[in-house]
Amino acid sequence: MPLPTLHTPRLTLRPFEVQDAPIVQRLAGVAEVALTTQNIPHPYGDGVAEEWIAAHDPAWEAGKFLTLAMVCADDRLVGAVALHLDLAHRRGELGYWVGVPFWNQGFATEAARALVDFSFHELGLNRIQARHMTRNPGSGRVMQKVGMRPEGIHRQHIVAHGKTEDIAMYAILREEWQGAA
Numbered sequence: 390m391p392l393p394t395l396h397t398p399r400l401t402l403r404p405f406e407v408q409d410a411p412i413v414q415r416l417a418g419v420a421e422v423a424l425t426t427q428n429i430p431h432p433y434g435d436g437v438a439e440e441w442i443a444a445h446d447p448a449w450e451a452g453k454f455l456t457l458a459m460v461c462a463d464d465r466l467v468g469a470v471a472l473h474l475d476l477a478h479r480r481g482e483l484g485y486w487v488g489v490p491f492w493n494q495g496f497a498t499e500a501a502r503a504l505v506d507f508s509f510h511e512l513g514l515n516r517i518q519a520r521h522m523t524r525n526p527g528s529g530r531v532m533q534k535v536g537m538r539p540e541g542i543h544r545q546h547i548v549a550h551g552k553t554e555d556i557a558m559y560a561i562l563r564e565e566w567q568g569a570a
Contacts, residue, residue, distance in 0.1 A: 410438035416488030470500040480516040518560040532559040
């Protein structure tokens with residue numbers, strides 16, 4: 390099954406294309422974005438975005454990951470939204486990043502809500518979870534806006550970019566999503 394394309398009032402969530410790579414490198418590679426994630430490198434080297442994009446189709450086909458570009462109505466790439474899938478347990482872990490020029494405009498919330506809806510409605514998942522570094526409370530607000538509930542803090546849970554980080558965990562269950570609909 391090909392990667393899906395989803396539509397929201399202001400965004401198209403579509404598969405990344407190789408021509409997106411320079412924009413990904415520029416937007417995701419800045420310290421303000423990369424250093425609030427566990428998986429985005431900083432500095433963001435040449436070729437890394439192309440490798441990342443090339444991995445999306447095989448990961449989707451294997452039932453492991455769904456990664457989509459957030460694109461505005463004027464066709465500008467603003468970020469990414471993704472779901473790490475654990476289909477055996479009918480759950481997924483939501484992740485996202487937004488380029489600094491597009492912060493505080495609701496794009497992460499809009500994209501996250503669309504992917505949560507797709508996950509429950511189309512993929513039949515039972516649980517969507519997400520986590521963020523506690524020093525990045527804005528990401529937690531996105532999780533709350535899409536209906537997720539806080540489940541606790543994992544103290545010094547990861548090492549990211551050479552520093553130990555506390556992680557806040559959030560989740561929403563299918564029954565909660567249905568009740569909110």
